Amino acid sequence: MQYIDYGEGGGPEVLRLATAPTPAAGPGEVLIRIAFAGINRPDCGQRIGRYPPPPGASPILGLEVSGSIHAVGEGVEEWQVGDAVCALVPGGGYAEYCTAPAAHCLPVPAGCTLAQAAALPEALFTVWDNLFERARLQPGETLLVHGASGGVGSTAVQLASRKGVRVIALAGSAAKAEACREWGADAVIQYHDEDFVAATHALTEGRGADVILDMLAGPTLARNLDALALDGRIALIAFMAGAQSTIDVVPILRKRATITGSTLRPCSLAHKARLAEALRREVWPLLERGECLPRIDRVFPLADAAAAHHHFESLRHVGKLVLDCQTA
Numbered sequence: 001m002q003y004i005d006y007g008e009g010g011g012p013e014v015l016r017l018a019t020a021p022t023p024a025a026g027p028g029e030v031l032i033r034i035a036f037a038g039i040n041r042p043d044c045g046q047r048i049g050r051y052p053p054p055p056g057a058s059p060i061l062g063l064e065v066s067g068s069i070h071a072v073g074e075g076v077e078e079w080q081v082g083d084a085v086c087a088l089v090p091g092g093g094y095a096e097y098c099t100a101p102a103a104h105c106l107p108v109p110a111g112c113t114l115a116q117a118a119a120l121p122e123a124l125f126t127v128w129d130n131l132f133e134r135a136r137l138q139p140g141e142t143l144l145v146h147g148a149s150g151g152v153g154s155t156a157v158q159l160a161s162r163k164g165v166r167v168i169a170l171a172g173s174a175a176k177a178e179a180c181r182e183w184g185a186d187a188v189i190q191y192h193d194e195d196f197v198a199a200t201h202a203l204t205e206g207r208g209a210d211v212i213l214d215m216l217a218g219p220t221l222a223r224n225l226d227a228l229a230l231d232g233r234i235a236l237i238a239f240m241a242g243a244q245s246t247i248d249v250v251p252i253l254r255k256r257a258t259i260t261g262s263t264l265r266p267c268s269l270a271h272k273a274r275l276a277e278a279l280r281r282e283v284w285p286l287l288e289r290g291e292c293l294p295r296i297d298r299v300f301p302l303a304d305a306a307a308a309h310h311h312f313e314s315l316r317h318v319g320k321l322v323l324d325c326q327t328a
């Protein structure tokens, strides 16, 4: 099969089409003929050598795919050859074929294109795990979303607003702000133009946000504590603004704050299978009604993965980028 190799690692230009043996489905796995693969920020981290795949995972880039089941491994009964699925994978997505644990596959929702389906798993598993489970986000609460125009952020905005949460989105441009409003954000703060802490307090009668999705950390973590309501929760999923934060702990005590963190890729097979079940129950009915579908900013042929990473790292995208894996 053809796949995207990143050689010794480096900038987007290291991404090249190469050939490797097609993997085989092991026990409990399926082999997927990939239609599209979603692009995620951890792919860039892996490309530059800062985010190695966990033990046992494919060394090929790519954490989410859509396509059709090409073969099933021993013990797999819930999927048949030919079924259209999307899947969370621990690696291997930038290719024509990849294996996936059967329990991490979900059916392509009716009315969802295969390109959109490839953009579902990574963001949905992350948002469900961090906001709805770890941070216990409830209807009627206020959620503040950093990076709201990106893959994870846009999913958080759409899903939370459909679940009766009041959503305040942070956006870096007018075009991104407009997209956040279309996805259901109740208010958008263009954080380059106004102070997001003051704006959050102004929008919540001084209460602050009940839950904050923080993918920046660094100096932003202290500011998020300032923007947090009493009994508030901060869900940390990344540290795009820096891994080191200096914070005053007093507001954590005074606000009875909870700071949670997690990273999806190394979570156990069982944990991800449980998340897949929760998504099927809680989110798939929305997707089947045409709600919460991802916005695809651009589709790139697999062979143009370098251009796709270039575009992704320019931060101009709104929503998700995907690779068309059958055009290699």
Ligand SMILES: NC(=O)c1ccc[n+]([C@@H]2O[C@H](COP(=O)([O-])OP(=O)(O)OC[C@H]3O[C@@H](n4cnc5c(N)ncnc54)[C@H](OP(=O)(O)O)[C@@H]3O)[C@@H](O)[C@H]2O)c1
Pocket: 039, 040, 041, 042, 122, 123, 126, 146, 147, 148, 149, 150, 151, 152, 153, 170, 171, 172, 173, 176, 215, 216, 236, 237, 238, 239, 240, 241, 262, 263, 264, 265, 315, 317, 319
């Ligand atoms: N913990 C987990 O399990 C998990 C799972 C998936 C993803 N993640 C992480 O979550 C983060 C978001 O992922 P994503 O796929 O949504 O990425 P994305 O599509 O690139 O979106 C990130 C958005 O954040 C905003 N941003 C603000 N400051 C930034 C900075 N210093 N660098 C980059 N972006 C900045 C940008 O929007 P504006 O221009 O509007 O500010 C950007 O569009 C990534 O760091 C990713 O690795 C974590």
